[in-house]
Amino acid sequence: MESNLTLYRIFNSVAATGNISRSSKELFISQPAVSKAVQTLEDNLKMTLFIRSSRGVRLTEEGALLYEYTKSAFDTLSEGESTLLRMKELGIGHLRIGVSNTLCKYILLPYLKDFIKKYPHIKITIECQSTYKTLELLGQNKIDIGLIGRPANLKGMDFYEIQKIEDIFVSTQAYLDNLNQQLSKSHRRKPAISPEDTLDIISNSNVLLLDEKNITRLYVEDYFTRNNIKTNQLLEVSSMDLLIEFAKIGLGISCVIKEFVQDELTSKELIELPLNPPLEKRAVGFSYCKDAFLSQAVKHFIDFYKERSLR
Incomplete structure (x- = not known):
C-alpha cells in the first residue's frame, strides 16, 4: 500500500463530512494538514478524488468508489474495537x-x-x-x-x-482368595495380606496397567525396577476407568489412583493391597x-x- 492508513483515514472523514473544516475538527488536526493529506493521496493514486468549491468538497466518480472501500474498512475496524471491548467487559x-x-x-x-x-x-x-x-x-x-x-x-x-494423587494396586477379595488357594498348595497363607505377600501376589497375577504412552505407566514400571518386582502376566488398558472396571469383575490386579476409587474401597468392592515401600504420591x-x-x-x-x- 503506497499510501499509509492515516491518509485514508483523513480521506474517509472528508468524504463522510463533505467539508474539510468539519473533518479538521473531527480529527483534531489543522485544516491545512487535512488539505495536504488529501492532496498527497491524490498524488499517490494519480487521480482526483474531490471536486473543490466554496461550499466544500464532493467526491468524483473515482473518489466515490474509493470511499465505498474505506468506509467498509473503517466500519470493520470500529466493529472490531467494539467487539474487543465487549470481550473484555463480559x-x-x-x-x-x-x-x-x-x-x-x-x-x-x-x-x-x-x-x-x-x-x-x-x-x-x-x-x-x-x-x-x-x-x-x-x-x-x-x-x-x-x-x-x-x-x-x-x-x-x-x-x-x-x-x-497416590497410585495403588487393587483387586476383588474373590480374586485374592482364588489366587491364595493356588499359591498355598504347599503351605497355608495367612488370612491378612502383608506387603511381602503383595509382592508375591503381583508376581503371580494378571497385572493391569495403562498403556506405555502414559506417564503413570512409566512411573509404575520404574517402581517395579527399583524394587525388583517381576510380573507374570501383564495386560495393557487404555484408560483408568477400564482399569477400575476390569478389577471389579475380577480380571486381575489393577494399578489405579486411590483418590478415584474411594467409594469402591469404602464398600470393599475393591481391596487395596499394601505395598512396602509404597508408591510415592505424585503432584x-x-x-x-x-x-x-x-x-x-x-x-x-x-x-x-x-x-x-x-x-
Whole structure:
C-alpha cells in the first residue's frame, strides 16, 4: 500500500463530512494538514478524488468508489474495537485446555463447572490425550493450559500444584482368595495380606496397567525396577476407568489412583493391597509456557484455579 492508513483515514472523514473544516475538527488536526493529506493521496493514486468549491468538497466518480472501500474498512475496524471491548467487559474469550481422560473426568470437570458459572461467555476447548502429548501441544502453543502430573523436567513451563494423587494396586477379595488357594498348595497363607505377600501376589497375577504412552505407566514400571518386582502376566488398558472396571469383575490386579476409587474401597468392592515401600504420591496441577502470550481468558482461568486452591 503506497499510501499509509492515516491518509485514508483523513480521506474517509472528508468524504463522510463533505467539508474539510468539519473533518479538521473531527480529527483534531489543522485544516491545512487535512488539505495536504488529501492532496498527497491524490498524488499517490494519480487521480482526483474531490471536486473543490466554496461550499466544500464532493467526491468524483473515482473518489466515490474509493470511499465505498474505506468506509467498509473503517466500519470493520470500529466493529472490531467494539467487539474487543465487549470481550473484555463480559469476559468473552477462548480457552484451550489439554488433559488426559482420567484427569479430565476426576479433577478438571469440577473446576470447569465452577469456572463456567463465573465466566459463562468464555469458549472452552478440551484436548484429551496423554500428558506427554499435552506438554508437546503446550510447547507448540496449540493449547493454553495443561492439567498434568508434574513431569521430572518442566522445561520452561510454569506448574501450579492443585493436589496429590497416590497410585495403588487393587483387586476383588474373590480374586485374592482364588489366587491364595493356588499359591498355598504347599503351605497355608495367612488370612491378612502383608506387603511381602503383595509382592508375591503381583508376581503371580494378571497385572493391569495403562498403556506405555502414559506417564503413570512409566512411573509404575520404574517402581517395579527399583524394587525388583517381576510380573507374570501383564495386560495393557487404555484408560483408568477400564482399569477400575476390569478389577471389579475380577480380571486381575489393577494399578489405579486411590483418590478415584474411594467409594469402591469404602464398600470393599475393591481391596487395596499394601505395598512396602509404597508408591510415592505424585503432584497434579495446571501448567502453561512461561513465555506464551496469555489472553484474558487464560488469565481469568489462572486466577480462578489459584484462588480455588486456597479455599
